[in-house]
Amino acid sequence: xxxxxxxxxxxxxxxxxxxxxxxxxxxxxxxxxxxxxxxxxxxxxxxxxxxxxxxxxxxxxxxxxxxxxxxxxxxxxxxxxxxxxxxxxxxxxxxxxxxxxxxxxxxxxxxxxxxxxxxxxxxxxxxxxxxxxxxxxxxxxxxxxxxxxxxxxxxxxxxxxxxxxxxxxxxxxxxxxxxxxxxxxxxxxxxxxxxxx
Amino acid sequence: xxxxxxxxxxxxxxxxxxxxxxxxxxxxxxxxxxxxxxxxxxxxxxxxxxxxxxxxxxxxxxxxxxxxxxxxxxxxxxxxxxxxxxxxxxxxxxxxxxxxxxxxxxxxxxxxxxxxxxxx
Ligand SMILES: [Zn+2]
Numbered sequence: 001x002x003x004x005x006x007x008x009x010x011x012x013x014x015x016x017x018x019x020x021x022x023x024x025x026x027x028x029x030x031x032x033x034x035x036x037x038x039x040x041x042x043x044x045x046x047x048x049x050x051x052x053x054x055x056x057x058x059x060x061x062x063x064x065x066x067x068x069x070x071x072x073x074x075x076x077x078x079x080x081x082x083x084x085x086x087x088x089x090x091x092x093x094x095x096x097x098x099x100x101x102x103x104x105x106x107x108x109x110x111x112x113x114x115x116x117x118x119x120x121x122x123x124x125x126x127x128x129x130x131x132x133x134x135x136x137x138x139x140x141x142x143x144x145x146x147x148x149x150x151x152x153x154x155x156x157x158x159x160x161x162x163x164x165x166x167x168x169x170x171x172x173x174x175x176x177x178x179x180x181x182x183x184x185x186x187x188x189x190x191x192x193x194x195x196x197x
Numbered sequence: 198x199x200x201x202x203x204x205x206x207x208x209x210x211x212x213x214x215x216x217x218x219x220x221x222x223x224x225x226x227x228x229x230x231x232x233x234x235x236x237x238x239x240x241x242x243x244x245x246x247x248x249x250x251x252x253x254x255x256x257x258x259x260x261x262x263x264x265x266x267x268x269x270x271x272x273x274x275x276x277x278x279x280x281x282x283x284x285x286x287x288x289x290x291x292x293x294x295x296x297x298x299x300x301x302x303x304x305x306x307x308x309x310x311x312x313x314x315x316x317x
Contacts, residue, residue, distance in 0.1 A: 033232050034274050034281040036288055079278050115290075144232060159278055179278050183295040183302035196297040 018075055019083050020190035026082040029136075029145065034178065037143045038114035038164050045148050047132060048167030049097060052105045058167075059097070061148070064132070067092045072131055074154040076161070077190040089152055091133030094125045094168075105170040109177060110151050113164040118177035119186065120153060120160050122170070129155055132165055157188040157195070233276070237269035240282050243294055247301060256312040261289030268311070 019025060042061040049057045059067070072089040108125060110118050124130065134141050134149040141147035146163025153160045159179050180186050185194040241253045253269040264286035271291060274281040279295035284307070291307040305311070 030276075031232065032277050034277040034279075035232070035283055035290070036234075036272075037232050179295070182279060182293050182304055183297045183300060184278060196299070 018085055020077055021193055022195075023077055023081055023083040023190065026084055029084060029087075030078070030080075030082060031144045032078060032080060032158075033144070033163070034116065035114060038112075039143065040113050040148055040164060042148050046167070047097070047149070047165065049101050050167065050169045051101060051103045052170045052172050053103075055102070057097075057101055064092060064149075067096050070131070072133065072152065072154075074152075076154050076158055079157040079159055079184070079188070079190075079195050083190075088137050089131065089133040090135035091131040091149070091152060093128065094130040094132070095128060097132065097168075098126060101170075103170045105172060107171040107174045109169045109171055109175060110160075110162040111166045111169060112162045113166050116162055116164070116178050118160050118162050119171070119174055119180055120151075120156070121174070121187065124153060124156060124160075124187075125168070129153065155189070157185075157190050159184065160188050232274065234283075235273040235275060237267075237271045237273060237282065239273040239275050240271070240280055240292065240294065241269075243280060243296075247303065250313060252311065252313060254314060257291060258309045259284040259287060259289055259291060260307050260309045262287035 016025070045061045045064075047059045047064055069090055070093055072091065074087060074089070075083060075085045076087055077083045103122070106122055108120050108122050110120055120130075130151065130153040132149050133152040134147070136142070136145060141150060146161075146165070149165055151160070151162045151165045174186060176186060180197070183196055185197050187194050237253055241251060244250070244252055253267075255268045256265060257268050257271070258265045262284060264284055266285065270285050272283045272285050272288070274283065279293055279302075281290060282292040282294075283289060284291055289307055291305070293302070293304040295302040
């Protein structure tokens with residue numbers, strides 16, 4: 001299951017201030033997934049934001065690529081206890097995508113192709129903290145890692161960075177997603193070890 | 198913590214395994230399933246720990262598509278924050294099992310029933 005992995009001892013940099021408690025550093029990029037990787041052609045890909053009032057904003061791949069693109073260098077932390085430091089991504093800031101979105105909501109549900117969901121408070125998506133990323137290490141994001149595009153919320157555990165992202169739904173209340181409804185934390189801050197509910 | 202011990206390792210957390218991205222290049226453009234999964238046996242161990250029932254031969258009905266199949270034929274994704282068992286007909290989620298330090302969380306809402314033979 002991977003939560004408690006007996007017999008495994010990774011590189012532990014005790015005292016490395018970049019590694020949250022209970023995490024170890026990995027040099028690879030493990031593929032963790034709860035199902036088959038959906039195949040979404042860029043021509044069919046869409047990213048939407050729906051508001052609690054029912055307003056819908058949507059971008060095709062071309063429209064999305066025409067938005068300001070930024071490079072992100074960040075550490076990522078998986079709840080199964082690995083952390084990967086200094087990863088490089090390229091994508092669009094959620095601040096850009098939310099520019100014309102009017103909402104009073106505090107909560108969101110991220111929806112993925114394939115049916116995966118995860119809840120993320122809106123405050124954790126805005127303010128330069130989250131992106132829709134389509135490039136990793138200078139290459140288009142591979143399907144196994146969420147390509148064509150995935151949510152990237154690096155200050156939360158990686159299960160919040162939904163792969164194969166399809167859109168963000170603004171919610172009137174905080175509704176648990178795929179893992180949150182099965183014992184995982186509603187917020188998921190690795191520095192507070194918010195692993196389980 | 199007990200349980201889950203019979204589960205084959207997926208190597209997902211092992212930093213010594215080959216970089217999976219190398220393999221991903223081959224599958225990136227192919228429709229199908231590049232994510233490795235196991236059969237129902239992989240979930241049988243943990244469920245045995247919980248209920249002392251061998252469900253490998255049990256027959257389950259998928260709530261999503263209605264397929265009635267032997268549990269052992271289901272697709273098990275074990276390299277995730279929990280175990281996810283999916284219908285091999287429609288890929289719908291049949292069962293989720295999460296082990297936290299204090300609880301097991303078992304969601305069987307994707308199964309409309311499990312028919313388990315009584316022994317003896
Ligand atoms: Zn089914």
